[in-house]
Amino acid sequence: MANPVERCVLVTGFDPFGGADVNPSWQAVQALHGQSILGHRIVGAQLPTVFVQSLQVLRDLLRRHRPTLVIATGQAAGRAAVSLERIAINVNDARIADNLGARPIDTPVIPGGPDGYFTKLPIKAMLKALLERGINGEVSQTAGTFVCNQVFYGLMHELASEPALRDTRGGLIHVPWLPEQGQPSMRLDELVDGLKVCIEVALTTERDIRKEAGAIS
Numbered sequence: 001m002a003n004p005v006e007r008c009v010l011v012t013g014f015d016p017f018g019g020a021d022v023n024p025s026w027q028a029v030q031a032l033h034g035q036s037i038l039g040h041r042i043v044g045a046q047l048p049t050v051f052v053q054s055l056q057v058l059r060d061l062l063r064r065h066r067p068t069l070v071i072a073t074g075q076a077a078g079r080a081a082v083s084l085e086r087i088a089i090n091v092n093d094a095r096i097a098d099n100l101g102a103r104p105i106d107t108p109v110i111p112g113g114p115d116g117y118f119t120k121l122p123i124k125a126m127l128k129a130l131l132e133r134g135i136n137g138e139v140s141q142t143a144g145t146f147v148c149n150q151v152f153y154g155l156m157h158e159l160a161s162e163p164a165l166r167d168t169r170g171g172l173i174h175v176p177w178l179p180e181q182g183q184p185s186m187r188l189d190e191l192v193d194g195l196k197v198c199i200e201v202a203l204t205t206e207r208d209i210r211k212e213a214g215a216i217s
């Protein structure tokens with residue numbers, strides 16, 4: 001059990017999937033692991049791109065570290081920006097097989113769970129900060145129906161139902177390819193900076209700016 005006095009931020013990335021040999025989410029998480037941001041130790045961890053095991057590994061990490069903030073990250077091919085996911089939905093519908101060959105179609109992430117969970121991250125404040133730093137950012141209205149959405153939904157379900165995690169904030173950020181994977185892409189250093197900005201904002205913003213005048217979309 002981690003010392004609860006030591007505050008930490010859990011940041012997860014996925015292993016490569018779909019025949020690729022790199023996953024930018026994991027590259028970025030490795031770069032962040034061990035850093036300290038606003039008095040919080042960053043714990044970086046890898047989740048397998050596997051439907052069943054990814055949630056088991058995530059639950060173990062939550063129990064072990066009791067983070068104050070959790071940012072799950074994953075690769076989203078075709079996106080050009082740090083993509084702040086708004087909502088997780090209670091469905092798995094895999095277009096391709098996961099890394100153990102599973103391809104669930106139209107199954108719930110959590111049987112009997114709510115249809116969706118909104119992120120607990122202040123995504124509009126994060127977007128504003130990213131754009132002010134000149135880093136390409138966007139709010140995304142769908143995290144898909146593959147392993148990332150499943151982990152996002154499972155994370156939000158844990159945060160909603162586990163009393164020890166009541167004050168923990170969390171959500172999912174999708175990231176573009178690295179330049180060597182093709183286009184659109186984002187450089188690793190820019191991606192790492194972007195995630196740092198997101199962590200800083202999440203640690204310092206109590207209420208998101210989404211309902212205030214001048215909110216950007």
Ligand code: PCA
Pocket residue numbers: 014017023025049073074075076143144145146147148149
């Ligand atoms: N992206 C996939 C799963 C693992 C990853 O990095 C997704 O968007 O579901």
